[in-house]
Each structure stands twice: as structure tokens, then as C-alpha cells.
Amino acid sequence: xxGGPRDHxxxxxxxxxLGIGLFTLLVISVLVFLAVSLLxxxxxxxxxxxxxxxxxxxxxxxxxxxxxxxxTRYFAWIGGILTGDFGRSLANGRPVADLLAARLGNTxxxxxxxxxxxxxxxxxxxxxxxxxxxxxxxxxxxxxSLSAISFPxxxxxxxxxxxxxxxxxxxxxxxxxxANPSLADLLGKAFLxxxxxxxxxxxxxxxxxxxxxxNVLGAPYIAxxxxxxxxxxxxxxxxxxxxxxAPIINVIxxxxxxxxxxxxxxxxxxxxxxxxxxxxxxxxxxxxxxxxACALIFAAVYVLLNxxxxxxxxxTNPRLLHPR
Amino acid sequence: xTLASLRQIPPTALLGLVLIVAYALVGILAPLIAxxxxxxxxxxxxxxxxxxxxxxxxxxxxxxxxxxxWGARNTVGVALLTTLLAFLLGSITxxxxxxxPGWVDMLLSRLxxxxxxxxxxxxxxxxxxxxxxxxxxxxxxxxVLDATRVFRLARASAxxxxxxxxxxxxxxxxxxxxxxxxxxxxxxxxxxxxxEFGLRFCFVFLxxxxxxxxxxxxPPPMADWGGMVRDNAALITFGxxxxxxxxxxxxxxxxxxxxxxxxxxxxxxxxxx
Numbered sequence: 001x002x003g004g005p006r007d008h009x010x011x012x013x014x015x016x017x018l019g020i021g022l023f024t025l026l027v028i029s030v031l032v033f034l035a036v037s038l039l040x041x042x043x044x045x046x047x048x049x050x051x052x053x054x055x056x057x058x059x060x061x062x063x064x065x066x067x068x069x070x071x072t073r074y075f076a077w078i079g080g081i082l083t084g085d086f087g088r089s090l091a092n093g094r095p096v097a098d099l100l101a102a103r104l105g106n107t108x109x110x111x112x113x114x115x116x117x118x119x120x121x122x123x124x125x126x127x128x129x130x131x132x133x134x135x136x137x138x139x140x141x142x143x144x145s146l147s148a149i150s151f152p153x154x155x156x157x158x159x160x161x162x163x164x165x166x167x168x169x170x171x172x173x174x175x176x177x178x179a180n181p182s183l184a185d186l187l188g189k190a191f192l193x194x195x196x197x198x199x200x201x202x203x204x205x206x207x208x209x210x211x212x213x214x215n216v217l218g219a220p221y222i223a224x225x226x227x228x229x230x231x232x233x234x235x236x237x238x239x240x241x242x243x244x245x246a247p248i249i250n251v252i253x254x255x256x257x258x259x260x261x262x263x264x265x266x267x268x269x270x271x272x273x274x275x276x277x278x279x280x281x282x283x284x285x286x287x288x289x290x291x292x293a294c295a296l297i298f299a300a301v302y303v304l305l306n307x308x309x310x311x312x313x314x315x316t317n318p319r320l321l322h323p324r
Numbered sequence: 325x326t327l328a329s330l331r332q333i334p335p336t337a338l339l340g341l342v343l344i345v346a347y348a349l350v351g352i353l354a355p356l357i358a359x360x361x362x363x364x365x366x367x368x369x370x371x372x373x374x375x376x377x378x379x380x381x382x383x384x385x386x387x388x389x390x391x392x393x394w395g396a397r398n399t400v401g402v403a404l405l406t407t408l409l410a411f412l413l414g415s416i417t418x419x420x421x422x423x424x425p426g427w428v429d430m431l432l433s434r435l436x437x438x439x440x441x442x443x444x445x446x447x448x449x450x451x452x453x454x455x456x457x458x459x460x461x462x463x464x465x466x467x468v469l470d471a472t473r474v475f476r477l478a479r480a481s482a483x484x485x486x487x488x489x490x491x492x493x494x495x496x497x498x499x500x501x502x503x504x505x506x507x508x509x510x511x512x513x514x515x516x517x518x519x520e521f522g523l524r525f526c527f528v529f530l531x532x533x534x535x536x537x538x539x540x541x542x543p544p545p546m547a548d549w550g551g552m553v554r555d556n557a558a559l560i561t562f563g564x565x566x567x568x569x570x571x572x573x574x575x576x577x578x579x580x581x582x583x584x585x586x587x588x589x590x591x592x593x594x595x596x597x
Contacts, residue, residue, distance in 0.1 A: 024441050031438065035454040143336065146586060150578035152530050154537050154553060155571035158560055166563050257443040264445060265534055269557075279446075280538050283453040291453045299442040 014311050021307040028299045029081075032292050033074050047090055081296070087289040091282070096293045099278060104297065107267070107274035110190055111259055114197035119252055122202040126209025126248075130217060131236065141206065148203035153262050157196040157269040165192060193270045197262045205255045212247035216240050246317040253309030260298055333587065340583035347577050351396040360390040363545035370559065373566075380566055383555045391547035392570060399536070399548040400577065402463065403529035409467035410528065411521060414474025419509060421475070422482035423501045433479070436472045444469045445531065452540055459542060462535065470528055477520050481513040522585035526578045533574050549574050 044060040045052070061067055065076065080087065086096035129138045148156070165171050171192050216222070217240055225235050264276035271277070279294035281287075333341070350357065359378075360366050364386060371381040379388035421429040439447065448465055455461040482505075485491060491508050499507075535541040536550030544551065549570035556567040 024438070027438050028442060032450060035450050146582050147575075147579050150526060150530075150582045151575040152533050152537070152550070152571060152578075154534070154550075155568070155575050158553070158557070158568055158571060162560055162563075162565060162568065166561060260443045261445040261534075264449075265537065268538060279449055280540070283449050284539055286453050286456065288453060291450055295442075295446050295450045298446045302443055302446075303441060 010315060013314055017307055017310050017314075021303050024303050025300060028303070029078055029296060030074065032295050032299070033077055035292065035295075036288050081293075086293040089282075089287055089290050091285045091287045091290075096289050099290060100275070100293055100297070103273055103275045103278050106272065107263055107276060109186065110193055110197070110267070110272065110274060111263055113187065113190055113194040114201060114259060114262075115256075117194065118198045118201045118205065121198070122205035122255075123209055123248060123252075125202070126206040127213055127236075129206070129210045130213035133214065145203040145207050148199055149207070151200075153196065153200055153265040154269050156199055157193070157266055160192050160196055161269070190272065193266045193272050196266050196269075197259060200262050201255050201258050204258050205251055208251040208254070209248050212251060213240065213244045215247070216244040219243070242316070246313040249309050249313045249316065253306050256302060256305045260302060336583040337587035340580035340587075343576060343580040344584065347396055347400060347580075350393055351400050354393050354397040358390040358393040360387040362391065362394040362547050364390070370556075379569065382552065383558075388552075388566060388569070391552060392549075392573060394547040395549045395552060395570060395573065398542060398546050399533065399550070399574070400529070402459070402542060402548075403525060403532050406463045406467050406470070406532065407521065407525045407528045409463065410470035410524060411474055411517075413467060414471035415478040415517065417471070418475040418478025419482050419505050421479045422486055422509070423505055429479075432475065436475050439469060439472045440476075445534070448531065448535065449540070452535070457540060457543060459546075462532070462541060466528055466531055470524055470531075473527075474517075474520065474524065477516060478513065481516050482509050485509045485512045519585055519588045522581050522588070526581050526585075529574070529578060 044057050044064060044066055048057055048060060065073060068076070077087070084097055086100065088094065089096055089099060125141060129141045132138050172189055222235060222239055225239050230239070263274065264280060266272070267274040267276040268280055275294055275297065279291060279298075282290035282294065365384060366387050367377065367381050367385050369381060369383055369385045371377055371385075373380045377387050377389065379392070382388055382391065417432055421432045447469055451465040452461060455465065485508065488508075491504060494504050494508055532541055533548075533550035536548050537554050539551070539554060541550055542548040552570040553567050559567050
């Protein structure tokens with residue numbers, strides 16, 4: 001590639017991906033916004049109930065700005081969100097931003113806690129299973145991970161709670177850390193939810209890592225290296241791993257979806273005050289502004305992580321810079 | 325299937341097959357096997373195991389065993405129906421996209437991209453809060469979101485077939501798009517779609533169970549396993565493992581299906597690793 005650092009292909013690629021990511025977010029925000037218009041009647045009717053008179057509904061509609069055209073409302077809504085104003089909860093009238101602020105940190109902590117344990121564990125297990133393909137280790141890991149994938153998250157959560165917390169009393173069964181907990185306290189309380197997430201995510205991630213590495217190990221240049229008499233260790237570290245890195249990074253990003261899904265359920269099981277629990281409660285109450293805000297945050301995190309993974313995968317595999 | 329070929333099935337897949345048949349039988353014969361009705365209140369709340377009620381009673385005094393048996397019918401039935409709908413929708417649109425490159429393909433693919441850009445549970449929660457609870461809303465939302473995965477697979481597999489010479493030949497002799505899809509493409513992509521059906525079923529089944537567990541799934545008093553875990557979860561903290569039973573029913577079925585699918589995929593890929 002010719003040219004100075006200004007039109008460096010990697011930078012161009014990152015900018016392009018960033019653009020695609022932003023566009024995806026824009027489309028998602030439109031979808032999330034439109035979800036309200038799926039409501040039978042509208043939000044004003046929803047708040048006041050069926051018995052409200054036409055005048056009061058019309059008055060509330062004016063107050064909420066529902067008499068404006070859809071497109072004006074969208075820009076008002078998205079503009080508010082970009083400046084940190086998510087509207088007010090229908091259930092208790094509090095600003096949604098306040099509700100979110102208290103819980104977003106908790107959820108991030110739980111997800112990060114799980115990811116820090118799960119990622120190295122899954123990659124190591126996946127690598128070993130791929131290397132010792134067909135061995136008893138591979139078969140054991142295969143059966144265990146297949147089972148863990150098949151279990152509903154709440155089953156794993158309750159089994160852990162039943163044995164580790166109720167029977168053995170090692171960990172608290174309720175994960176509510178209370179106000180202003182210390183970090184050690186927080187990590188102790190969040191241990192069982194985090195382990196549940198680790199089990200679910202590791203199973204998925206490990207299987208995909210194994211598949212990615214098996215794929216690379218089947219490539220002709222690996223056979224060539226082996227025939228040349230290159231040591232096993234060197235084949236793995238110098239030939240296989242650099243090429244498997246891109247797919248492994250993608251696998252990790254893909255599994256963030258499982259982490260997000262898992263977080264919602266695990267938070268409900270362990271009564272952990274996070275975003276997932278807030279979202280589920282709001283769905284039952286049909287508190288649309290809160291549901292929309294939660295959906296948007298989860299979506300943004302997911303898109304962002306996928307974006308980072310994309311960029312990292314490209315950075316580790318220069319061939320991807322020039323898509324055919 | 326002869327006895328000899330039956331013996332070639334690995335033990336895990338065989339176990340899976342047997343269990344799937346057992347679940348199907350229990351689901352179909354539920355009204356005959358279940359000792360009590362689905363929503364029938366038979367005694368006090370949270371009775372222990374044994375006596376008249378083999379597995380005790382639940383939080384409203386309904387027979388646990390009967391509800392487990394009815395649950396096989398409700399939960400699995402709804403999941404199966406949803407998967408079928410998702411397959412119908414996904415494979416028809418996927419085949420259309422493959423057969424009609426151009427704006428149809430473009431439009432459908434971009435739509436699917438957007439729907440897949442967000443974890444499906446989040447979209448499901450959003451849609452359910454807008455549409456409100458209800459069994460048909462649940463089925464439709466999950467079917468549409470799951471159809472996206474089927475669409476991707478059907479489109480990709482069909483694309484590979486569409487470039488074959490025999491499709492070109494059929495086109496040249498004047499066959500219509502629909503004829504080509506039915507006679508040339510569909511028979512060639514059935515194998516991957518069948519394996520996908522198993523995986524999709526597991527996914528749908530787990531999603532519905534999770535939603536029921538969150539209190540957003542099948543409406544009460546229908547017996548369904550996810551909801552039963554939720555209703556009786558308080559027992560766990562008292563050291564009673566009864567709420568784990570419905571969860572175990574869910575897990576056992578998905579494990580069985582996964583074992584069978586794993587074996588099918590293995591056989592289809594012809595790998596002996």
C-alpha cells in the first residue's frame with residue numbers, strides 16, 4: 001500500500017466500520033422508537049386507561065407531544081437521549097435517566113466480572129480440545145459444554161444457588177449489594193450470578209473456539225510445517241494461533257450476545273439490581289420509556305463490542321483489509 | 325431403520341432419540357396420564373413429596389406431577405409451533421431472496437441484518453412490552469425473530485444451488501422461479517435445514533421457557549415449565565429442590581435434541597474426528 005499515514009488502510013477500515021456501526025445504531029433507534037406506535041391506541045390512552053374521557057386523553061396527548069408528527073417526535077426523542085434525557089417513567093414518574101444510572105454500573109460490573117473469568121477459560125479449553133481432538137478430554141469437554149448450552153440459564157443459576165448457597169452456605173443467595181458496598185463485598189455478593197454467566201458463556205465460546213482452531217489446523221501450511229518436522233509447540237504458537245486469532249476474537253464478540261441474554265435472567269434469579277431486572281419489570285408494567293431506554297443501551301453495547309471485535313480481527317489479520 | 329443401523333448410532337444420540345420419543349408420548353397422552361387437571365387445586369400449598377401427590381403441590385396447591393405432565397404438552401407444543409412458523413417464514417423468504425437477486429434480496433437481507441444486530445431477547449422484550457402479553461403475540465414475535473437465522477441459512481444454501489448448471493438448464497428450458505425452487509433447490513438444501521430445525525427448536529424452546537420464567541411467557545394458569553420454576557422458586561431458599569424439576573425437564577429435552585443434532589451434523593459432514 002502506498003500513501004502516507006493519512007490514508008492508512010487500517011484507519012480507513014476503522015472509519016468505515018465506525019460509520020456502519022453508527023448507521024446500525026440509527027436504524028435500531030428508529031425501530032425502538034417505532035415500538036411505541038405498535039401500542040393499541042397510544043401511550044396517553046395507555047396511561048389513563050379505557051375509562052378516560054376524550055378530552056383528558058387529548059390534553060395528555062398534547063402534554064406528551066403526541067399530537068406532533070412522528071418524525072418530529074423521533075428527533076425530539078433521540079435529541080433528548082443524546083443529551084442524557086430519557087424521558088420519564090410511566091410507572092412512577094421519575095426520570096428514566098436516574099433509574100438507569102443506579103443500575104447500569106451494577107450490570108456492567110457483573111458482565112465484566114463474568115467476562116474476565118470466561119474469556120481466558122474458554123479460549124484455553126477450546127485450544128486444548130482442538131489440539132487433543134478425539135481424546136477423552138475432548139469428548140468430556142464436548143459433552144459437558146453441549147449440556148451447559150442446552151440448560152436454561154435459570155436452571156444453572158438455581159442449581160448453584162441450591163448447592164453452594166442453601167445447602168453449603170458458602171455464598172449469599174440474594175445478590176443485592178445494598179447501598180455503597182465495598183469492592184470486596186460487591187464481588188462476593190455477585191459471585192454466584194457471575195459464575196452462572198461464566199458457565200453459560202464459556203460453553204458457547206469454547207465450542208466455537210475449538211471449531212475455529214480445528215479449521216486452522218486443517219490448513220495445508222500446518223500439514224507442511226508438521227512434515228518439515230517443526231515442533232508441536234512451535235506449530236501452535238507461530239503457525240496456528242496467529243491465524244486463529246481473528247476467528248477467536250469474533251467468537252468472543254458473538255458470545256457477548258449470550259452474556260447480555262444471560263444477564264437479564266441471572267439478575268432476576270439472584271435479585272441483582274441491574275439493568276436486566278429493570279427491563280423485565282418495566283416490560284411487565286408496560287412502562288415503555290424505560291423499556292426503550294434499556295433496549296437502546298443493550299443494543300448500543302452489543303453493536304459497540306461487535307465493532308471493537310471487527311476492528312481487532314482486521315488488525316490481527318491484514319488480509320481482511322482488502323475484501324474481495 | 326434396521327437393527328444394525330440402529331447399533332451404529334452413538335449412545336448419546338440414541339439416548340436423545342429415546343428421550344424425545346418419551347417426551348412426545350407424555351405430551352400427546354397428557355390428559356390420560358396426568359392424575360389431576362392442569363389448573364385443578366387439589367390440596368394445601370407446598371405439600372411435601374409422597375402420599376396422594378407424588379411430587380407434592382405447588383404455590384397454589386396444584387398437583388406438581390400433573391402440571392409437569394401438562395407442561396410437556398403446553399411448553400413443547402408452543403415451542404414446536406413457533407419453530408414451524410419460523411421455518412416456514414424463514415425458508416420461504418430465504419429461497420425467494422436467493423431466487424430473485426436484486427431489490428428483493430437486498431431488502432430482505434438488510435432487514436434481517438437489522439433484526440440480528442441486537443440480541444434477540446432484547447427485541448423480544450421490546451416487542452412484548454409494546455404488543456402486550458398473550459400467547460399469540462409471543463409466538464409471532466419469537467417466530468419472526470427466529471426466522472432471521474433460518475433466512476440466512478436457507479439463502480446461503482440456496483445460493484450455492486442456484487449457480488449449478490442444472491438450475492441454469494432448467495431456467496433455459498423455461499421453468500418458472502417457483503418450479504426451480506421446488507424441484508431443484510429445495511431437495512438439495514433439506515439436509516442442512518433439518519439439522520437447523522433441531523437447533524432452532526432448542527433455541528425457541530429455551531427462549532419461551534426463559535420468558536415464562538420472567539413472567540412474560542404463556543399466561544397462567546397454563547402449566548408451563550419456565551413459569552413453574554418462577555412460581556415455586558421460593559422453595560429453593562428453604563432447601564427444597566422441587567422447583568428444579570421443571571427446569572430439569574427443559575434441560576433434559578434440549579440436551580436430547582442437541583445430542584441428536586450433533587450426531588446428524590457429524591454424519592452429514594462425513595467427518596470422523
